[in-house]
Amino acid sequence: xxxxxxxxxxxxxIAIALFFWFPIVFCSLLIVVNTLPYFNFNQQxxxxxxxxxxxxxxxxxxxxxxxxxxxxxxVVAALSQFSNFILKRYKKxxxxxxxxxxxxxxxxxxPTGLYMSFFAKxxxxxxxxxxxxxxxxxxxxxxxxxxxxxxxxxxxxxxxxRSYSMALTAVTFRIYYIILHVIGVPELQNYExxxxxxxxxxxxxxxxxxxxxxxxxxxxx
Amino acid sequence: xxxxxxxxxxxSSLMLIGFIWGFANYTSLQKNGKLKDLYKExxxxxxxxxxxxxxxxxxxxxxxxxxxxxxAPKLISQxxxxxxxxxxxxxxxxxxxxxxxSRAPLRLKKVAIPIIAVDTTVLVETINxxxxxxxxxxxxxxxx
Numbered sequence: 228x229x230x231x232x233x234x235x236x237x238x239x240x241i242a243i244a245l246f247f248w249f250p251i252v253f254c255s256l257l258i259v260v261n262t263l264p265y266f267n268f269n270q271q272x273x274x275x276x277x278x279x280x281x282x283x284x285x286x287x288x289x290x291x292x293x294x295x296x297x298x299x300x301x302v303v304a305a306l307s308q309f310s311n312f313i314l315k316r317y318k319k320x321x322x323x324x325x326x327x328x329x330x331x332x333x334x335x336x337x338p339t340g341l342y343m344s345f346f347a348k349x350x351x352x353x354x355x356x357x358x359x360x361x362x363x364x365x366x367x368x369x370x371x372x373x374x375x376x377x378x379x380x381x382x383x384x385x386x387x388x389r390s391y392s393m394a395l396t397a398v399t400f401r402i403y404y405i406i407l408h409v410i411g412v413p414e415l416q417n418y419e420x421x422x423x424x425x426x427x428x429x430x431x432x433x434x435x436x437x438x439x440x441x442x443x444x445x446x447x448x
Numbered sequence: 449x450x451x452x453x454x455x456x457x458x459x460s461s462l463m464l465i466g467f468i469w470g471f472a473n474y475t476s477l478q479k480n481g482k483l484k485d486l487y488k489e490x491x492x493x494x495x496x497x498x499x500x501x502x503x504x505x506x507x508x509x510x511x512x513x514x515x516x517x518x519x520a521p522k523l524i525s526q527x528x529x530x531x532x533x534x535x536x537x538x539x540x541x542x543x544x545x546x547x548x549x550s551r552a553p554l555r556l557k558k559v560a561i562p563i564i565a566v567d568t569t570v571l572v573e574t575i576n577x578x579x580x581x582x583x584x585x586x587x588x589x590x591x592x
Contacts, residue, residue, distance in 0.1 A: 338466035
């Protein structure tokens, strides 16, 4: 495998772009496009209709709109952060977008996500999973911030990968959900299964990436 | 205070507030029984009454729908292969009888409420006054 990578570096780049970044960018932008209509504050969306009881609560309603608005910024801001090209050529853009991402996650998306996790669809296990997501997203992002402030680049990179993996659960969840829907899995089971696969899968993928890029895994903490 | 310390303390406090507020709201809503209707289609009481006299019960059965006159019988479908699903259906039906059911107009009860789709997964997902009435309405139109 290593010999293959050394022999065909361009192929590796194309494969990563095609099978990893292209779907991520496409689905992230799709999420942004699909989120925008919510800001006409129409109550007819199925997501809102099935949570009608909750949307009567001002705190939940506010949290929802803050969370999805922040999520849009977060997904867009994060897209540029893993590009070596941008990091080398436009370091200021990396820093600026990084600040946007960190602010949005720590101040808006994670606290509202934690609040909303109590009312998540599914059983108590799914509620706990949402709580875990919100807390781990917060902790990873905060660690990513504090490590870069201490100029510790390796853990910074690792924690931001972990943080982004949590942010991307919104994207991967929808991908798994569509796949399972096509297979014919009933709605509620599909929802729960997609959620677990996306969270655990993203953690696994993130740790694999971090492990493969660092000779000493313990240095990434 | 250093910026880093401020960010850590302030954002951690926000998370704590989010947790406490969520927990408090959740427990208060649950205590008031408001979370019972969560993730179900909303039930409204205002609905045009559907006359199903033009159709016999067999017509509905042929469409895969069973219509029951009230009181709704204990509904444990013969088609169930899972005891859990059967239990869910029973609970759903009883819940309708005692809550949503009693809020509906009298004449509506007869037609709309005890409609049970043969496909149990559909039943659990869709049964409520609105969808039941519109289901009957559609079927009547189809048969006219």
